[in-house]
Structures are given as C-alpha cells and as structure tokens.
Amino acid sequence: MPGQLPLYIQQKLAEQRKNHAFRRLHLPETGSIDFTSNDYLGLSRVGLTSDNAGYSHGSGGSRLLSGNFVAAEVLEKTIAAFHQAPTALLFNSGYDANLGLLSAVAKEGDSIFYDILSHASLRDGIRLSKAESFPFLHNDTEDLRRRLAQANGSIYVVTESLFSMDGDLAPLAEMVSICEEAGAYLIVDEAHATGVVGKRGHGLVQELHLQDRIFARVHTFGKAVGCHGAAVLGSQDLKDFLINFSRPLIYTTSLPPASVAAIAQAYNRFPAMDAEREQLTRLIAHMQSVDIPQSKLISHSPIQGIIVPGNELVTVMANRLQLAGMDCRPIRYPTVPKQKERIRIILHAFNTIGEIEQLAASLRGT
Numbered sequence: 001m002p003g004q005l006p007l008y009i010q011q012k013l014a015e016q017r018k019n020h021a022f023r024r025l026h027l028p029e030t031g032s033i034d035f036t037s038n039d040y041l042g043l044s045r046v047g048l049t050s051d052n053a054g055y056s057h058g059s060g061g062s063r064l065l066s067g068n069f070v071a072a073e074v075l076e077k078t079i080a081a082f083h084q085a086p087t088a089l090l091f092n093s094g095y096d097a098n099l100g101l102l103s104a105v106a107k108e109g110d111s112i113f114y115d116i117l118s119h120a121s122l123r124d125g126i127r128l129s130k131a132e133s134f135p136f137l138h139n140d141t142e143d144l145r146r147r148l149a150q151a152n153g154s155i156y157v158v159t160e161s162l163f164s165m166d167g168d169l170a171p172l173a174e175m176v177s178i179c180e181e182a183g184a185y186l187i188v189d190e191a192h193a194t195g196v197v198g199k200r201g202h203g204l205v206q207e208l209h210l211q212d213r214i215f216a217r218v219h220t221f222g223k224a225v226g227c228h229g230a231a232v233l234g235s236q237d238l239k240d241f242l243i244n245f246s247r248p249l250i251y252t253t254s255l256p257p258a259s260v261a262a263i264a265q266a267y268n269r270f271p272a273m274d275a276e277r278e279q280l281t282r283l284i285a286h287m288q289s290v291d292i293p294q295s296k297l298i299s300h301s302p303i304q305g306i307i308v309p310g311n312e313l314v315t316v317m318a319n320r321l322q323l324a325g326m327d328c329r330p331i332r333y334p335t336v337p338k339q340k341e342r343i344r345i346i347l348h349a350f351n352t353i354g355e356i357e358q359l360a361a362s363l364r365g366t
Contacts, residue, residue, distance in 0.1 A: 020311035021332050032327040033355045035345045040196050040302050041276045042350045043226025055258040067254030075264050084211045085233035094191050094220030095121040097230035100248035103128035110153035141174045148182045155184035161204035162193040167303030176213045185215035195224025200271040227262040229255050276349035283347045290360040304345040314341040324362045
C-alpha cells in the first residue's frame, strides 16, 4: 500500500542496522583535519572555475545531439596528448566511464577476469556486459595466469593501478606480459593514480612506459584533479565504438562547458605540482613509521589503512577520532572483507606532520 515499504526493503534496512553497516549522509566536519577526502593535491580548494565566468552550467543534451562543443573536443586532445594515448573520450564521472566501457566492449560469450578488489563501478560494468566473469586473487599474477585457462571468446583483464582501499599498486608490467601471451585486452582504472603517481602525475601506466601495450585506460577527475568527470583512453576505433554503443555516453546529458573548463585548468596545473607530490611522499613515509597499537596496511600511496576489525568497533573508533577534531571515516564490511574493516586515512599535500602525530596520539588513546 502507498506509504508502506515492501517487506524486502524493510528487511534489508533492518539487516544493515543490525550489522552496524547502516549508511548515512554526512556533511564535512567543519574545522576538522581532513583525512577523508580524495582531494590529494588540494586542487578542489583553489577554485578551478574562478576564472570561468560566463561558462554555461548546462550543455543542452547528450554529446551525440546538442551537447558537443569545441572546448570538449580540444580537451580530449589535450588529455590524450598528456597521457600519450591516441584518443580520449570524456564521460560524466569515473563510474560512468567504467560502466560505459565494460558494458559496451565485452559481449555474451566473452570472458572477463578482474582483480577481486576491483572497484564497484568496474564490477557493475562487468555485470552489465553479460560476459562470463572470473575474479582472480588480489595482485596475484600466477592466479590470473591459471584462471585465463577458463577463457572463451574475447578475453578482457581488468584492474586498478592504485587500489582505492588498500593503497597498493598493481603489478602492471607482469600483467601486460601475461595478457600479451594470452591474447587478452588489459583495462586499467587509474582513478587514484591520476595526479599522484609519476613525476607529473600521469599515472602508473606511463610511469612504467606501458602506454602502448594497454587496451584502455580510465582517468578520473574527482580525486587529485580536483573537479568532476573522467576520460577513457584508447585507440580511435575504441573511441568510435564507444560513441556508437556506450549507453552511459549516448543516453545522458554531457558535461557542461563550466566543467570542461575546470578540467582543462586542472590539467594545466597538476602536472607542475611537484612540491605537493613531494610533500605527499614525506607524509606517507611518516604515516608508515608512526607507532600505533592498530595494524597498518603497507602503502606507499596517500591511501593509508588502519585495521580495526568489526563493523561496530571501527565505527566507534571513527566516532572517537571525529570528536578529537579529525574527519576520518570507517570502511565497513561488505565494502571490505570481514575482519579487515578499517579507518581509511587519506593524506593530502595540505596535511602536516603535526596532524599525523595528532592522529597517532588519538589512535593510541593518549
């Protein structure tokens, strides 16, 4: 009846509450130390669109109808050149890009092998593709090699370059060789590496000089790039295929001129932010060295995990840190495996050694 939720919805909400996994929207903690946003370089704080007065905040339609414009095509050429790719194709978000890429290129009868810790957007794109899918153990190239024996049809291998929860890097060089031996197409999500990995923030693929051996890369702009949107990098044929068959591109209003201008400004800025990347390196080393009673994940990236097993305990710990003036959030099961629940600490170029020491003291209870 109207006003009463179906029993299934009521049961699922009750289950979330019982398991201490109920999600709520939170406003940013005003005045707190930011240890939670993905704004690694602080670019979202500097007002990328401050010089963009007069740019429209609506594009008027999808790229295929009235939503294409010169600045979008110029930006795609800029992004492709920076990332040493033949072409780039803009999407409205990283989620849209992963969904649009994977759901389009793989078909029924094909095989997709994905790192078991791959982001939800990659897994949703895989599911929508109707291809057979097989997870392989995290960063385990031998397990990937064994599982490729199950392949049928066209073969796709999917991974992140810098993983969003553990903060570790994929063994891309070995994965490229395995894919070449198997005739597989490698897709790499560089969301958390963009702006951070490599001397100019170009990502792990280029840092390892593998850009000519990757089928597709996804770079997103909502993290270190400090704005919104994403791009899929690949061949001209891949771009043409996505323009014709990627439903998240075809059937949505495109990024507006104001967003395109902000992305262009960010790509003009972040490659030169060497001091910020050096500060991140110092903070990462210090975070890895601090003495705390909890187990820390080994990570040489801005993503630092502090293990607090159990949804209830990790929520209590996060609340305690927030009361101490630090914006830290719990990552609970099922987002991460049971007994691997954690406080996910994100370091930024604007954080300080003193703030890390304050965090460590709170974790020690001192």
